[in-house]
Amino acid sequence: MSESVIDAVDVVKFLGHGAGRVQALKGVNLSLRGGELVLLMGPSGSGKTTLLSILGCLMTPTSGVVRVRGRPIADLDPEALAMIRRNHIGFIFQSYHLFPTLTAEDNVRLALDVRGERSQREAARDVLGMVGLAHKTKAFPRELSGGEQQRVAIARAIVGKASAILADEPTGALDAQNGQAVMTLLAGIARDQSRGVLVVTHDPRILPFASRIVHIEDGRIVGEKTGSEAKKVSTS
């Protein structure tokens, strides 16, 4: 296993104000290392999305420490957080969030364009080939199936060589076959490219792809299993 990509130490997060203020995370410790695929599971309202947002530098913790490639993110302004995201983190969303007016290739290029990188076209075609969409580079999202759209989103997440890929319910909108295909891709990315992949999910069908499964409830990590332990549980 490679070095740690993201570390969360004793992370606390309050959301809302006044009477509506709630503690979403109550001292979470979690590490994501290169080469592993971690599933973050838990019931609705358990704090999964809040934790993903903090690990992905979309928000900062109220207290505790989060480091991305060793760099603490506390007290960073939104522009500095955006810079960390574009250099180190790739996102995959349940609803894909592709740009409907751009082709698959341009959607992938966007991730490089926001980084100011040149030679985007070739790199975009390469990763689209890697996810099995070499023949769909000029297709618009409306011309692609759900599974294909999610694969474009994966290509967009990995094209910038991000060391961490954070996926929010990536199989939530897909059928079993497409869900398996997407998870096979993500597992391959973790294994072959030594990237850390964290997947927030409710979907028990994807347990076999996990290196590690972390359970969160009521803002706390309540359990952790290795992939082989999880496989035993799911087969029994």
Add this chain to the structure above:
Amino acid sequence: MMPLKFRLAYRNLFHDRIRFIATIVGIIFSIVLVTVQMGLYVGFRRMVTTMIDHSPADLWIMPAGTKCFEDPSLLDGRQRFRALAVDGVAEAAPLVIGYAQWRLPGGTTTPVFIVGSELQGFGLRPWSLVKGRVDDLSIPGAVAIDQSYFERLGVNATGANAEIRDQKVEVTAVTKGIRSFTTTPYVFAGVDRARSYTGISPNKASYFLVRVSPGSDIGNVRRQLRESLPDVEILTAAEFRNRSRNFWLFGTGAGAALFAGALLGFIVGTVIVVQTLYSSTKDHLSEFATLRAIGSSGAYIYLVIIWQALLSAILGFCGAASISSIVVKMTADSALPVVITPAMMFALFLLTGVMCIASAIVAIVQVMRIDPTTVLAR
């Protein structure tokens, strides 16, 4: 190859065709409105000083308190001789103006504005002649009118007759483009005839047009004239031009009305563009949130929005410029033509840009409030 952010901007813009057409029509409407109002203002500025602009006078001697060229107060003939006695005054030609009634052979009458000047030597004579010569006005009863007033004056060619103040007149010369913003036709005649058409005594005049001798200083000559003629006003052509403009544009409220129309056009246009860009941005808010989530800087997103606004500005301006040039051609021979100068066109282009950028700023304020975590909730 077009940068991706620009491609995203124009695709966002063109994606919703109906909204895009509404935006462009809104910009065109407001810019045409501003252009026409400003063009009328410039046209009006020119029209009110057309006689002063075509006069060869270095200095104008006029009754005290004269507000504009059309002000019908009178000077005494003796003042002319006192002016001529001043060192540096080469000429002091009388100019007579005034309203009169033009009676058609059928008996109907219409008001005209008489402009009478010396026909030989120094004076304000008709220009842009398309028929006849200035010398033809030397014939007793001869007048010059503009061809655009033929129908009003019941004339269809030179040689036509009418009556002014019970005196027979004959059209011996025709001009093109000498129109009055008051819509009362100008009628040019010799100074003596003009006096009799307007009922002015032979020793009176409305103005004395002064030509300063070569080598004399205009300021010095004017100072001496003021000393010699303390009861009248002596203005340079530029000063008289400004006074006339100020009177017609601001003294009568016409300028304020034109300015108000232009301002209204600008405000309406800006509101339309703001509303359209704002709602377009709002429609694409989840995309901007995605951009933010994948690490785009604020500047990148602002560039997309500003480029969208500039594209709208360029397309809207091109449409507005085409329509405005048609309006200019259509009004060229009217009583109040819309005049558009290259500098004005450039200023309007900048105005369009400012309007669209202002709209973009409103959209950007909206985008600045995006929480990138919203992309995880959907």
